[in-house]
Structure formats: structure tokens, C-alpha cells
Amino acid sequence: MLNTISDEDLVKTIVKTNDTLLFEILYDRFSQMVYNKCLGFSKDEDEAKDLTQDVFLKLFVKLASFKGKSKFSTWLYAFTYNHCVNYVTRNTQKKIQREFIDIEIAETVEDGEFELYNFHDMKVEKLKKALELIAPEEKMILLLKYQDYLSIKEIEDVLSISESAVKMRLKRAKDKLINVYNNKLIDGESV
């Protein structure tokens, strides 16, 4: 019965009971996803293991902050990315800053403009290298949109930022990635 319970119901029950055995089921369902996302932000497997361990500990403590506005998996993607980005930028103090949003620019950016047309010709290995060369916050928002397929609305909810901020950040991250891909990498090597 526990194997068929939805993620959201499982989370509700864990929050109510603090049952560690139920949390183990949650770990079994999501550990591979979390581990692989952490690998994308770490330099080796040991670092990814440490990050995954921290993410699950923090998840247990903060599980009650999941309000069910989105699917649990969606929320967990953002939760994991946020932890990884904070870890990667811990020394540089490059935390996500509230940006001044140029409303005029933001309003001209329509959802349709985030289609994948610019990415279609990209090679996977070269794309991976380009993602390493942009800021972790930019990498996070691109992965949420293009790898995890979150809508603008879902990104607004999980990052707690406005629609125009989501659009602006996506546009900037995408422009930066395309620029790095086209100009800073030759045959996948940084120049």
C-alpha cells in the first residue's frame, strides 16, 4: 500500500508523524534523481555524495515547508538546485541577488521566445561544458526550464520570484549560454 501512495500524500504523512521509515521510502524514490542533479554541480563523486546527504537531511527538517502548490518532484528539483547553488557559490558570495527588473524588457519576453530553437543544434558534450562556464544560478534556471520542463508559473512558485523576474533571468541565462557555446568553446574546449 505504501508503495502506491502518491508522493504528495507520503510527504503529508511524514510531516504529520515524523516517521523515519516513511522518509526512507521517500529517499528510495528520489535519491537517484537528487544524486544525479548534485553530480551536475560537483567536481567529483565524493562531493556529490556529501551534497546528496546534506540535501536529504535538510529535506527532513524542512519538509513542512512544502505546501503542495506544485508537484513534490518539481519542488524537490528546485530545493536540490538551491542547495547546490548555495554550496558552489559559498565562497564567492555570489548569492542570487534581487535584480532590478527592466519591466519594459521583461514584458517583451513572451513564453514563446523560450522555445528551444536556439538549442536544437547544440552538441550534448559541448553544452555540458558551456553550462560549467556560466553562473550556477543561470545553470539552475536553465535546467529547471529545459531539463525538468517546469513552466514559467512553476518556476515562479518554486523560486519565489515574480513572472517578469523569471523571464528576465531565463533570457539572460539563455543569451549567456549561447554566447559561451558559440564564442568561448572550440571543439568543446574552453578558449
Place this chain on the structure above:
Amino acid sequence: MENPFKYIDKPLRPVPAELKAKVMSDVATAKLLMELANLFSIDVVKIIEATIAERKKKTN
């Protein structure tokens, strides 16, 4: 045309087996600390509500 983002983390790597025991041990410690903290914390809202209810009883 395919979305290249779909393939950047493929193939998915398996989670190291020893990680689960570490996570569950962390979680058990966290649970103990949270329960201890609950034992010694005061629910201010509950106290205020109880006091108001008590006052109302007295004035009626």
C-alpha cells in the same frame, strides 16, 4: 529536433549504496533533536488562546 538538455545527465548514475545508511543516521539524529527541542519549547499561540478563553470565562 531533439532537446539536448534531455541528455546532459544521461545515463543516470546509480546512488552509492552506503549513502542510504548515512542519510538515515543523520535523519534519526535530526528527529531526536527536533523532539527534544519540542519538549522544551513553549507554544506561545496556545498560551495566549488559553489565557483569552480563561478571561472570557471569568468575565461571563
